[in-house]
Amino acid sequence: MRLAIKNARIIDPASGRDGVGDLHVADGKISEEHARPDRVIDAKGLVAAPGFIDLSARLREPGFEYKATLESELEAALAGGVTSLACPPDTDPPLDEPGLVDMLRRRAKALSRARVYPLGALTVKLEGERLTEMAQLAEAGCVAFSQANAPLANTQVLWRALQYAATFGFPVWLRPQDAWLAKDGVAHEGELATRLGLPGIPPFAETIALATMLELVRATGARVHFCRLSTAGAVELMRAARREGLPVSCDVAIHHLHLCDMDLGYFDSNCRLEPPLRSARDRDALARGLEEQIIDCACSDHTPIDDDGKHLPFAEAEPGATGLELLLPLTLKWGEARKLPLAKTLARITCNAAQVLGVSSGRLAAGAPADVAIFDPKAPLRVVPEMLKSQGKHTPFAGHELAGRVRYTLVAGNVVYEA
Amino acid sequence: MQRNPQLNAQGELQHLLSIEGLPREILGQILDTAESFVGVTEREVKKVPLLRGKSVFNLFFEPSTRTRTTFEIAAKRLSADVINLNIALSSQTKGESLLDTVANLSAMQADIFVVRHASSGAPFLIARHVKPHEHVVNAGDGRHAHPTQGLLDLYTIRHYKKDFSRLTVAIIGDVLHSRVARSLIQGLTTLGAPQVRVIAPQTLLPSGVEALGVKVFHDMRAGLRDCDVVVMLRLQNERMKGAMLPSAQEYFKNYGLTAEKLALAREDAIVMHPGPMNRGVEIDSSVADGPHSVILPQVTFGIAVRMAVMSIVAG
Numbered sequence: 001m002r003l004a005i006k007n008a009r010i011i012d013p014a015s016g017r018d019g020v021g022d023l024h025v026a027d028g029k030i031s032e033e034h035a036r037p038d039r040v041i042d043a044k045g046l047v048a049a050p051g052f053i054d055l056s057a058r059l060r061e062p063g064f065e066y067k068a069t070l071e072s073e074l075e076a077a078l079a080g081g082v083t084s085l086a087c088p089p090d091t092d093p094p095l096d097e098p099g100l101v102d103m104l105r106r107r108a109k110a111l112s113r114a115r116v117y118p119l120g121a122l123t124v125k126l127e128g129e130r131l132t133e134m135a136q137l138a139e140a141g142c143v144a145f146s147q148a149n150a151p152l153a154n155t156q157v158l159w160r161a162l163q164y165a166a167t168f169g170f171p172v173w174l175r176p177q178d179a180w181l182a183k184d185g186v187a188h189e190g191e192l193a194t195r196l197g198l199p200g201i202p203p204f205a206e207t208i209a210l211a212t213m214l215e216l217v218r219a220t221g222a223r224v225h226f227c228r229l230s231t232a233g234a235v236e237l238m239r240a241a242r243r244e245g246l247p248v249s250c251d252v253a254i255h256h257l258h259l260c261d262m263d264l265g266y267f268d269s270n271c272r273l274e275p276p277l278r279s280a281r282d283r284d285a286l287a288r289g290l291e292e293q294i295i296d297c298a299c300s301d302h303t304p305i306d307d308d309g310k311h312l313p314f315a316e317a318e319p320g321a322t323g324l325e326l327l328l329p330l331t332l333k334w335g336e337a338r339k340l341p342l343a344k345t346l347a348r349i350t351c352n353a354a355q356v357l358g359v360s361s362g363r364l365a366a367g368a369p370a371d372v373a374i375f376d377p378k379a380p381l382r383v384v385p386e387m388l389k390s391q392g393k394h395t396p397f398a399g400h401e402l403a404g405r406v407r408y409t410l411v412a413g414n415v416v417y418e419a
Numbered sequence: 420m421q422r423n424p425q426l427n428a429q430g431e432l433q434h435l436l437s438i439e440g441l442p443r444e445i446l447g448q449i450l451d452t453a454e455s456f457v458g459v460t461e462r463e464v465k466k467v468p469l470l471r472g473k474s475v476f477n478l479f480f481e482p483s484t485r486t487r488t489t490f491e492i493a494a495k496r497l498s499a500d501v502i503n504l505n506i507a508l509s510s511q512t513k514g515e516s517l518l519d520t521v522a523n524l525s526a527m528q529a530d531i532f533v534v535r536h537a538s539s540g541a542p543f544l545i546a547r548h549v550k551p552h553e554h555v556v557n558a559g560d561g562r563h564a565h566p567t568q569g570l571l572d573l574y575t576i577r578h579y580k581k582d583f584s585r586l587t588v589a590i591i592g593d594v595l596h597s598r599v600a601r602s603l604i605q606g607l608t609t610l611g612a613p614q615v616r617v618i619a620p621q622t623l624l625p626s627g628v629e630a631l632g633v634k635v636f637h638d639m640r641a642g643l644r645d646c647d648v649v650v651m652l653r654l655q656n657e658r659m660k661g662a663m664l665p666s667a668q669e670y671f672k673n674y675g676l677t678a679e680k681l682a683l684a685r686e687d688a689i690v691m692h693p694g695p696m697n698r699g700v701e702i703d704s705s706v707a708d709g710p711h712s713v714i715l716p717q718v719t720f721g722i723a724v725r726m727a728v729m730s731i732v733a734g
Contacts, residue, residue, distance in 0.1 A: 189626050190626060190627050191626075191627040191630040193625070193626075194625040194626060194627050194628055194630065194631065195439065195601070195630075195631065196539055196540065196563055197539040197560075197561050197562030197563030197564065197598060197601060198539050198540075198561075198562075198563075199562075200625075200626065202626070266424055266540070266543050267539070267540030267543045267544065269544075308516065311516070311518055311544070311548075312516070312517065312538075312544070313517070313536065313538035313539070313540050313541040313544055313560075313561075314538070314539065314540045315538050315539060315540075315561070316538055
């Protein structure tokens with residue numbers, strides 16, 4: 001199958017290429033050959049970029065099929081131009097056994113939609129006590145190991161886990177949050193939580209944990225990716241860690257680039273997120289950190305939740321929001337606010353994420369997998385939850401006017417979505 | 420920002436969920452209406468027909484005797500039918516969701532839901548899902564608000580002090596966990612009390628409490644100086660050991676109200692407490708029963724204030 005994408009504004013953040021031209025695809029790869037195509041897509045007025053890579057998207061299988069299924073969420077991914085995604089291990093049971101990972105990979109592959117990269121559980125049942133069989137999990141297809149949002153309070157276990165992972169060169173993905181300081185908290189500790197009477201999570205719950213983890217990176221040499229940073233203090237710690245040359249990277253969720261604790265309004269459970277939405281100052285520091293590449297990537301932290309999980313008092317509501325279909329428009333909104341060229345903006349959800357994930361996609365160089373998102377960056381998008389493909393309809397951005405609509409999505413050279 | 424969900428399109432009180440964001444005029448209207456009901460509660464026939472034929476459902480997801488009883492009395496004095504549901508012991512344990520419970524009761528033709536819930540914001544969730552003719556009155560949600568308690572405190576202060584514009588009010592104790600404190604602070608700042616103080620150790624103050632418009636004191640003697648109104652908060656037993664406080668004895672020594680400390684306040688200061696009191700923990704018996712105490716009148720006014728609130732939202 002040969003495909004030609006004509007007249008597109010081709011943006012390849014990895015090489016800095018940004019110009020109108022044609023893009024050729026052959027045998028599932030980006031090709032320099034211009035042989036007669038089987039299909040031509042006229043992409044005049046549209047941008048053709050590498051398919052987006054989302055570092056955190058929950059597909060809810062196994063165990064939470066009533067909230068979402070692989071089918072529904074991978075469909076949502078393609079509608080959002082996401083061609084690769086990492087899924088956290090907090091399924092039920094958690095991804096702590098090679099058999100489970102193998103099954104997930106097979107199911108995802110059979111659907112031949114977006115590429116799914118499972119993160120294996122770092123500890124058995126995510127309980128933070130015993131290490132999983134990381135080498136066997138890696139063989140089954142895990143690209144890294146993570147606790148998802150489950151606490152790992154025992155620093156002895158954390159130390160050993162990093163040592164063990166470092167032995168085999170496995171990356172570890174951690175969300176820094178001190179389990180004791182965050183206990184029972186549901187909102188950013190600050191004026192708003194005080195006013196609403198919500199138990200708070202202080203910002204130092206994140207920075208203390210991050211400082212501890214960085215110290216353990218120094219001690220073990222483990223490669224660690226820090227997930228979902230939420231505080232200005234964490235951005236500063238990462239800045240110093242990068243200057244020092246530690247083998248670390250980090251990401252931020254798209255919600256935290258645009259929202260702060262004030263958006264909770266009158267207990268809006270759509271704003272119940274993990275980590276919590278923090279102060280406007282933190283939000284601005286995260287947006288700046290992403291611009292300065294102290295933070296490598298933006299991710300959707302996609303978490304489909306059913307109505308029963310959200311129609312509850314704020315503290316009891318399940319944390320998380322749907323996001324796969326909003327990754328592009330919210331990343332574009334961030335880039336626009338920072339006045340960045342499109343190629344720089346898109347790097348945060350393409351080549352930078354590919355590097356964290358250790359995959360060869362995320363760029364449009366000849367020979368790279370032909371994972372492509374073709375989109376109209378200016379097309380208005382009003383967020384109407386019922387119109388999302390994801391089974392998760394809950395998002396704090398419901399009703400917002402954004403811009404950026406995906407027209408075609410290609411995975412391995414196949415057109416898997418068009419609108 | 421959403422419109423204040425307590426007010427209808429005409430700016431009238433549709434639900435009472437929190438004192439925060441209520442205009443001064445509405446607070447005044449509630450207090451004035453309550454004043455007219457104080458007479459009723461002293462009559463031989465203690466009833467007015469304002470809510471005749473209406474149903475008030477007391478939905479208590481958290482156990483309470485005192486607040487539930489005063490709401491019940493208030494509703495009965497307005498001639499409403501009162502149904503008490505102790506949900507802490509029924510449907511919640513059977514796994515029925517909060518909104519299912521409310522939908523079921525709504526099908527039984529409710530007019531007012533009086534809601535107490537352990538989770539901050541629960542009455543807001545209910546108010547978003549009830550029918551337009553149904554009203555929600557918050558009887559205490561988590562640490563967030565207890566607006567009728569705040570209003571009865573305001574009523575008591577107005578009764579004894581007449582005017583808010585020159586008052587110094589001290590609120591003492593566990594502000595962190597107190598919905599009573601939050602509601603009273605919001606009421607006092609709305610009505611223009613020039614100085615509201617909170618007195619407590621750091622462990623019992625929420626972060627950024629100053630943003631509520633209060634002045635923080637850790638030294639009780641300094642904080643009590645020249646106060647017109649002293650409000651003591653209840654200290655829950657479970658806070659008295661562990662990481663919040665070392666012991667009840669040490670707490671009483673530093674933050675318990677004794678006659679000797681009260682002497683630092685103004686000569687005509689009043690002492691209030693939302694009850695139930697822990698004698699010897701936050702307040703000495705000689706003060707609780709002494710001449711400055713208005714703790715029992717608070718309870719009486721509480722009925723008139725709750726009558727006022729229910730008659731205004733459903734009237």
